[in-house]
Amino acid sequence: MKVVAFERSVQGTGASRRLRNAGKTPGIIYGGAAEPKMIELDHNALFHALKKEAFHSSILDIEVEGKAEKALLRAFQMHPFKPLVLHVDFQRVSATDKIHVKVPLHFMNQENAPGVKLGHGIVNHILNELEVSCLPADLPEFLEVDLGNAELGQTLHLSDIKLPKGVSAITHGDENPAIASISLPAGGVSEAAEGETPAA
Structure with missing residues (x-):
């Protein structure tokens, strides 16, 4: 730009x-x-x-x-x-010196996640950006977090994100921080739980 x-x-x-x-x-x-x-x-x-x-x-x-x-x-x-x-x-910035930058996270396929579609869960974005280290030429505009296979009760961590070549994440203390999770809203019941309810 x-x-x-x-x-x-x-x-x-x-x-x-x-x-x-x-x-x-x-x-x-x-x-x-x-x-x-x-x-x-x-x-x-x-x-x-x-x-x-x-x-x-x-x-x-x-x-x-x-x-x-x-x-x-x-x-x-x-x-x-x-x-x-x-x-x-x-x-x-210098083309030969690595930079530290916070890059936004883009959450993909949220509506199609089994935990949302079948489990009636909601997606919680624990992080909205990630600090990375890379050369200026390798800096991504954003990082994708694919929630397409996420189940109810599942938490996605940093290790679940594929970082572009030449880009490494900077974590402060926690080596594998949580990125997003799918959980039931307060008072919600999943279809699986509903199916287990014994007949009166």
Whole structure:
């Protein structure tokens, strides 16, 4: 994804306020061998980009004064109650250095899972994103979690997900964390249990 930015020379609260009043958002690009660079971006374009999932988990091409730099979105600050982006941080990436990024999980075939279709269970998403380590070129936009064969009472773990080549998961303490499960809603009864009810 391409992002067009402009270098900014003035800093401080007053300068940032003037930028925002002019429809711009102040930001910074840091990391790598180069010095941190103060930038400004078109607010509306940035606001709409932030609504896209891929913007948060893809390598971005940030063009500043005609020169492109590859970077990741690292942080952004929103106004407490207005639809206003106050500040944005990007981190440069190198093609040869591994990066740590949180990648969204896409849950597939939920409606067709036996635990949902036959067992009347509901899918619980325990994790919605997974932290991974990989080279920038190998970064997936999202990871698929296939629930097509999941039974009632079953829990899918990290080991049940097929990670793309060159991508490894970063787990903090738990080597094989739970990703999703299928359980009965409160007060629910599965068809199998109903069939076992003795006749009066």
